[in-house]
Structures are given as structure tokens and as C-alpha cells.
Amino acid sequence: MAATKKKLSIVSFSGDFDKVIAVFTLATGAAAVGYEVNLFFTFWGLNTIKLKKGRAPLGKGILDRVFNFLMGGFGNLPLSRLNFLGASPHLMTYMMKKNNVATLAELVQAAKDLKVNFYACEMAMLILGVKKEDLIPEVKEVLGVAKFLENSEGGEVLFI
């Protein structure tokens, strides 16, 4: 135990703004004190690591486009609790700035700088019609469950 690096792995399932903030707060906080951190983005969490919103339409069919609509992309994440037509995430970002707390964009940047590992879930990408080239270049690998479990072995694992 003492010899190995501490490890935190998070399955980032939710696309809600507040939960994504939680993911990156935990990730950067852990990385800052020397943890190896693995983020495994799946389902709506894939939004967080998508390149652009509405630019290149994912997939080809109509159903792919419906899911594309459901998956807004980073910068358009709803709030899990109350949304008020999209006002709340902006409100929360404003509160974060006002109270001198890192915003989501800053947290994501910090995660990159701190060498947090970004992984994308193979199966969710298949279901939702997301391709590797739709994701930010920081995504290290597209993985299945078995590989993710192997990577996270011996550390803490959270599902958010």
C-alpha cells in the first residue's frame, strides 16, 4: 500500500452541470495531493468531453441526431436539480466567480494540467453515436468496462 500511488477513479455518468463540477472538484483535489486520477466518461457524461456543440452532427441517421440533440455538449450542461430554462448553470458560474471558486472551465483545464486521465466508454459511444473524433484530444483511450476496472483496481471508485 505505502509503495503504490493512491488512486481515485470516477465513472462520470451524469451530464448535469453541478455533478460535473463535483467530478472535476474531486479529480483536481485528488490529483493536487498526488493521486493518480482516472475519469471514465459514459452516457451523458460524454458531453463533458465533446469537442463542440452542434458543429459536426454526430452519426448520420435521424435517431443519431435526436440523441445529438439530447447531448448538448460542454457549455450547455443542465443543472440536476432545477434549471430555469438554462439560467441556473450561469447563475452558479457567476456565484463561483463572485466567491472566487474555480469555474467548471477552469476545473477542466486544471484537470488537464494535473495529468488527470480522461477515458471514454466504448459502449456508451456506440449507443449514442459518438465517435472518437468528436471528443477532445485529451481523451487518452476509448475503453470497455474490463479495462476500466483494471485501471481503477486498488483505489477508490465513485459513480457520479
Added chain:
Amino acid sequence: MAATKKKLSIVSFSGDFDKVIAVFTLATGAAAVGYEVNLFFTFWGLNTIKLKKGRAPLGKGILDRVFNFLMGGFGNLPLSRLNFLGASPHLMTYMMKKNNVATLAELVQAAKDLKVNFYACEMAMLILGVKKEDLIPEVKEVLGVAKFLENSEGGEVLFI
């Protein structure tokens, strides 16, 4: 560590279609690479292991029936993010088939075949008026928290 079998235990709390997919994807993926897997179904997660929808009304009182209405049973699970009057789970199932990914029904069957352990939460059953005979026969045992913690000790534990 090396001698004991790896273990993954999941508290399956949510009744949302996408989260239940996540539960069974993780469970089958882990079992396939040799993990002991324990699923502990509680609250809305009990829906996943209920025998039939609306057939035998659970409990006797009116309140039991209200909760029964809230708890639709497998085959009627909503989607956590957007539901569109029940269209999304069908849409997702369609996408899964189209993209050659295992559907929820197939994942549940695979979990059974892979000897994943199904447990039901005693307290949630009491609150929601669910009885042992309302559950699928694969449910190994009705447990309290202490027993669940004992079963999951030394492995990874997720709350979904």
C-alpha cells in the same frame, strides 16, 4: 489481496433506464473478467427485479397502491435525463440493437448466466410495500445494510 477474488458491489438505487443499463453493464463486464459481483437493489432499483408490471398489486392499502403506481416494474423504466412520454427508453433500446450493443433484457440475462448475486434491500421493501414473492426468483436473499457491507467488504462499492 492476490489470493482473494476481486469483488464489485453495487447499490442499485435508481429505477432510471439508463442507470440500470449502467448497473448491468458494469456487473456483467466485471463478472466476465472473473469478479464476484453483488447487486443490492433498493428503492426504485427494486423495479428492476420485480416479477411483472401491474399484475399482482403489491400490498393491500391505498398507499401501497400509490407506491405501486410509482414503481412501474421492469419494462417500464424511465430515462433519467429526458423521457418524452416514455419514448426515450425505446429509442435507446433501438439504438442499442442498431449498433449491436446488448439491450437491458440481454444484460440482465447475462448477469444471471454469469452468476451475479442479486440481493434486495429489506428496509426499502418494507417502506414501499414490496414482498419477496413479488421479486424474480434469481434474488438470492433479502438483506439489511450490515449484511450487505459484510458481503461487499474488501472490494469496490458503487452507488448508482
Added chain:
Amino acid sequence: MAATKKKLSIVSFSGDFDKVIAVFTLATGAAAVGYEVNLFFTFWGLNTIKLKKGRAPLGKGILDRVFNFLMGGFGNLPLSRLNFLGASPHLMTYMMKKNNVATLAELVQAAKDLKVNFYACEMAMLILGVKKEDLIPEVKEVLGVAKFLENSEGGEVLFI
């Protein structure tokens, strides 16, 4: 392993009634069989450990008050799945009493009696304009992520 006390740490993120019940059921169940239990309240979970609803307005500005409105305080927690204008939590409490299960208030009291550790998340308090004096006196400390990870090390960690 054998020498150290078993440990369960929960990040209590949600303010939903049913999820808060899950937090305290797991916490008291674990504490009752000898676990050290750490609860780390963050975001909407802070509601659970707020002193009173609407009494002392948190923060000073209008935005603080908007968040204050979003954060109702204990006794006013919504249900994650369906709420029916606030009827469901009462319904669930009624079912819990009827079926002789501990209610949320009883679970919180039991957690205090069993020496469960209550911690509050520093960053979420900053974002949401919650102050130390707004919290119940049982809150042991206001912590950041690094300290929480240190406290929870070597045990199970859940995000609820």
C-alpha cells in the same frame, strides 16, 4: 487490515429525500456494526445539515437569496423521482411509520448517537453562500477535498 477499524465514507451530494434516507440508512447501519462513518455534505446535500428553513437568510445578495430558495433546508427535501407538489416525502414518511421503519429524523438522530462524523464541503458552501453558523452544531469540520480523501482513505467511499 484486521487491526484497523472498517470505514465507510459518503459524499452526500443530493438533497432528494429518498437519497438522503439512503445516506443515513447506510451510515447508521454501518456505524451500528462498528464502522467509522464519515459523511461529507456538499451542494444540495448541505440542506440536510442546515439549521432551519428560511429563518436566517444565508448570505446577503439577491443571488444568495435565489440559491437560498433553491436550498430549502431539512424538512423540505424533495423526492428524486416524483414529487407531487411535496406530497411524496410525507407519503414516504407515513409509509415508514406505518411499516415501523425509522423515519429520516430518527435516522439523523441515530447517526448523531452513533458518533457518525458530519463534515461540510468548503467549496460548495462558498458557491452556495452557506456559512458555518447556518449548519447544525454536530458538523465537526468544514473540509476541502484533500482532507476528505485523507479521512476516507482505506475504506469504502460512496457518492450519493
